[in-house]
Amino acid sequence: MKVAVMGAGAVGCYYGAMLARAGHEVVLIGRPSHVEAVRANGLRLETKTFDVQVPLDASTEASAVQGADLVLFCVKSTDSESAAAQIKPHLLPDALVLTLQNGVDNDERVRAALPSHDVAAAVVYVATEMAGPGHVKHHGRGELVIAPSRRSEEVAQALIAAGVPTQISDNVRGALWAKLVLNCAYNALSAVSQLPYGELVQGTGVTDVIRDVVAECLAVAKAEGVVIPGDVDAAVRAIAQTMPSQYSSTAQDLARGKRSEIDHLNGLVVRRGEALGVPTPANRVLFVMVKLLEGKQQK
Structure with missing residues (x-):
């Protein structure tokens, strides 16, 4: 599965790195300093049980979502509409845009901006921080609860296989x-x-x-x-x-x-x-x- 992380901060980098470790093709879309560090050395994923450099791609351009089956939409809630507009021209028709954000209405706002695409909300329970460019630190937890969609079952199984506890819920x-x-x-x-x-x-x-x-x-x-x-x-x-x-x-x-x-x-x-x-x-x-x-x- 090809995965793009739109807004590669601490949350997006953690889940992107976990999927990349499991063999999926992942591109992180983020700030220039972070992108440069990832391109040079991969993403450092530091957890309580392992500390590894994960090789993956990175870009500063929203167009990097091109060809992605799954977009982990991790921008700040204040940027939901603008970021959705940026990725809209580059999305595959059957791509799933999964919103991993704080707040309760981001999926509705993103869906309004992407009316022809599949958008589903995810509830994120993880403690992470960016410890520096190209370095995400995981402090605990990591489970996801995602809403039903055409590809939710496929995505949930991929996340579970990557070590991310995931469940699909009708009451997201x-x-x-x-x-x-x-x-x-x-x-x-x-x-x-x-x-x-x-x-x-x-x-x-x-x-x-x-x-x-x-x-x-x-x-x-x-x-x-x-x-x-x-x-x-x-x-x-x-x-x-x-x-x-x-x-x-x-x-x-x-x-x-x-x-x-x-x-x-x-x-x-x-x-x-x-x-x-x-x-x-x-x-x-x-x-x-x-x-x-x-x-x-x-x-």
Whole structure:
């Protein structure tokens, strides 16, 4: 299978490298410094159990999706429409575009931009970071939950064979909301404090704030008619236990002076809450704090 990773950051590089190790033809599409490093030496995949250089292709051009059977769509939520427009002229008619992004509506936005193509959402549970150009570091987990589509079964089997636990679910919308709750609970707090999850939860009053944020998210989801699977409170507690050294993607963005996805996390909950008449004061405070920090950096 030929695979293109559109937006080759930490998430895309991890899954792209796992598929490349399994023998699939993979091209990473990303920033020039990263692409140069990968072209020169391959991608370094550092995990707790192995540390290898994975040979694969890399490009700065969206046209590199040409011929791909599977596109792992991993751009920031803020770039979904523009990135979809960039790859549209180069997609095979039967390619599957799998959205591996934070937020709950990226697949809908990408599908609107690619009405003639197969687009499916994936829920990502992985702790990764870019440790430098051409170097992705895996801290834990890695499972995917993907929505049904014409090629989902084929793709799921390829991922499983590559060492990526994958399941197909009819309730990916609920699973995306479950992931959104986790992101809303931790991302902004980790960003404002610049602390990893394990240290973060030791702070005075932090678990109370997390409880309030989660309750608001669940209230909005209920008003939306979304059924969230599993034990959400247990999942929230488990994050700090299973990923104690992980900084949120929002924290990593702010640390690098980049724009975050907060508009599509706590900001989305605030907007949906306003539309549905559900109060979201805790999410609003976290959203505003991150936006203030972003604004400060841009001056």
